Amino acid sequence: MLAHPPLTQTLGPWLRESDAKYTKRLSQEKDLLEALIAGLPNFHYFSQNWHHARTNWLPFYWQGFSQTTRYTYRLLDISDEHLLWNGLQANIRTDIRKARDRFRLTIRTGVDIDDFLSLNLQVFQRQRKSLPYSKDLVRRLDRACHERNARRIFIAEDEAGRYHAGVYLIWDQNSAYYLMGGGDPALRNSGATSLCMWEAIRFAATVTKSFDFEGSMIEPVERFFRAFGAVQTPYFSVSKTPSRLLRVHRCIRSFLQKVR
Numbered sequence: 001m002l003a004h005p006p007l008t009q010t011l012g013p014w015l016r017e018s019d020a021k022y023t024k025r026l027s028q029e030k031d032l033l034e035a036l037i038a039g040l041p042n043f044h045y046f047s048q049n050w051h052h053a054r055t056n057w058l059p060f061y062w063q064g065f066s067q068t069t070r071y072t073y074r075l076l077d078i079s080d081e082h083l084l085w086n087g088l089q090a091n092i093r094t095d096i097r098k099a100r101d102r103f104r105l106t107i108r109t110g111v112d113i114d115d116f117l118s119l120n121l122q123v124f125q126r127q128r129k130s131l132p133y134s135k136d137l138v139r140r141l142d143r144a145c146h147e148r149n150a151r152r153i154f155i156a157e158d159e160a161g162r163y164h165a166g167v168y169l170i171w172d173q174n175s176a177y178y179l180m181g182g183g184d185p186a187l188r189n190s191g192a193t194s195l196c197m198w199e200a201i202r203f204a205a206t207v208t209k210s211f212d213f214e215g216s217m218i219e220p221v222e223r224f225f226r227a228f229g230a231v232q233t234p235y236f237s238v239s240k241t242p243s244r245l246l247r248v249h250r251c252i253r254s255f256l257q258k259v260r
Contacts, residue, residue, distance in 0.1 A: 002046045006133035007141060007179060009214050012050035012238065026056065033059035044243035052235040065240040071222070072215030073230035074175075078205040087229025088198075095191030096198050103190040105156040105164060107199045113142040116153050119166040119182030126185045138180075145170055151179075154200050156192035164192030169200045176204035177212045197228065 004011060013036055018025045037059060040046070049070065050057070057067055078084060085093070099105045117135055124131050145151035155166040165183035169176055178200065183193055204211050213225040215235075226232070241247050 002043045010051040011048040029056050030059050037063050045241050045246055047239040050236045052233045057236055057238055060238055065238050068237045069234050070237050072233050073213040073225040074233050075211040075230050078211050089227040092194050092227045095194035099191035099195035104159050108155045108157050111153050111155050116166045120180055123182050154196045156196050164190050165196050167196040167200045171208045175210040175212050176208050178214050
């Protein structure tokens with residue numbers, strides 16, 4: 001099984017940029033990707049979400065892989081806060097003002113990872129789902145990001161000390177990424193999630209160039225990300241299942257999900 005580790009948005013090939021002419025560059029990519037495919041270990045199942053900048057998957061197609069187009073949402077330039085604010089849909093600006101003025105929420109950033117995890121867990125509990133990753137994994141990831149000064153937690157807190165919502169942000173020199181979120185279902189109408197996301201974007205502008213919401217194919221989540229003025233950006237999900245048994249299992253599971 002060659003698949004994604006938890007909380008990993010993209011895998012796939014990374015190729016050093018070439019100064020060659022376009023046709024020559026495609027030829028180089030073909031040779032490199034074919035060599036990469038030939039070097040893969042034997043597998044029954046392969047699945048990777050590629051970075052949006054990697055658009056040439058033809059060598060994988062020729063080797064029997066399949067591709068599904070998925071979408072993320074990105075703010076390509078976060079350097080101008082005025083333009084970012086004007087790019088928000090009216091409902092998001094209303095939520096931010098409501099969170100600040102009516103509910104008197106403030107943003108805390110020096111919180112412990114377990115405080116965030118308690119909010120994150122409530123999202124899945126509300127949907128009657130289990131946490132799709134272990135708390136220990138999140139703690140280890142958080143420790144590694146903290147040591148590299150590459151993460152910040154934003155939690156909206158009211159005057160009574162209640163945590164309404166939280167956003168977990170990571171970044172590199174090119175982009176910030178919304179990795180995880182959370183919120184108290186009993187307090188979800190306070191606008192706290194919009195406030196947390198806005199403050200995360202404002203902060204991201206001080207450490208990197210762009211902002212990636214990390215996408216979602218779930219309609220309400222997509223609508224929320226789009227409302228921040230973000231640009232829809234396609235990326236490829238590339239897969240292959242040589243195992244006949246696994247193919248049958250996936251078909252049955254897909255059918256059962258549709259009929260429920």
